[in-house]
Amino acid sequence: xxxxxxxxxxxxxxxxxxxxxxxxxxxxxxxxxxxxxxxxxxxxxxxxxxxxxxxxxxxxxxxxxxxxxxxxxxxxxxxxxxxxxxxxxxxxxxxxxxxxxxxxxxxxxxx
Amino acid sequence: xxxxxxxxxxxxxxxxxxxxxxxxxxxxxxxxxxxxxxxxxxxxxxxxxxxxxxxxxxxxxxxxxxxxxxxxxxxxxxxxxxxxxxxxxxxxxxxxxxxxxxxxxxxxxxx
Numbered sequence: 060x061x062x063x064x065x066x067x068x069x070x071x072x073x074x075x076x077x078x079x080x081x082x083x084x085x086x087x088x089x090x091x092x093x094x095x096x097x098x099x100x101x102x103x104x105x106x107x108x109x110x111x112x113x114x115x116x117x118x119x120x121x122x123x124x125x126x127x128x129x130x131x132x133x134x135x136x137x138x139x140x141x142x143x144x145x146x147x148x149x150x151x152x153x154x155x156x157x158x159x160x161x162x163x164x165x166x167x168x169x170x
Numbered sequence: 171x172x173x174x175x176x177x178x179x180x181x182x183x184x185x186x187x188x189x190x191x192x193x194x195x196x197x198x199x200x201x202x203x204x205x206x207x208x209x210x211x212x213x214x215x216x217x218x219x220x221x222x223x224x225x226x227x228x229x230x231x232x233x234x235x236x237x238x239x240x241x242x243x244x245x246x247x248x249x250x251x252x253x254x255x256x257x258x259x260x261x262x263x264x265x266x267x268x269x270x271x272x273x274x275x276x277x278x279x280x281x
Contacts, residue, residue, distance in 0.1 A: 105272075
């Protein structure tokens with residue numbers, strides 16, 4: 060059975076304190092891995108898509124990487140506006156578009 | 171920047187009543203989705219829709235649920251007879267390429 064597990068569940072950072080979030084997955088075949096940001100009461104906001112092991116994507120203070128079993132979202136020198144829940148989702152090769160989400164990592168960045 | 175819109179933002183209904191949640195996907199997108207998120211839980215896939223038919227659905231999407239694209243711009247989710255456990259945020263998403271873009275959600279409260 061396909062599974063997506065994110066760790067840690069919650070992360071509290073000081074402004075400027077870099078850290079990494081983990082997403083480990085088990086899927087029969089990976090079509091793509093997606094990172095989203097979700098603010099309270101809002102819809103997921105697309106950040107990155109990764110398709111193959113070794114791939115990296117970067118946007119401002121965020122960098123996503125992918126291996127055959129897991130993905131990392133690195134937050135470099137975070138600011139308070141980076142506070143959000145970060146969601147990882149996988150799309151399996153046998154699916155038409157069913158994203159399977161992890162439970163998310165809630166990140167709080169304090170000044 | 172084009173975005174997915176959803177109405178209403180909040181719907182309160184009594185158990186057993188029918189509700190219709192509405193979405194306007196991004197205009198040149200061809201693939202449409204509904205997800206839901208029960209408070210404090212993961213985002214869960216409900217259904218995908220392409221070329222005026224359902225391409226994939228989850229176990230949650232039983233006979234009480236239906237989807238429709240009544241015209242060239244709207245995409246709707248109907249719940250025929252709501253249950254208390256249908257209370258959740260419902261998100262519409264659409265895509266043209268690999269990534270899905272989500273709307274802001276409709277909070278459905280069943281009393």
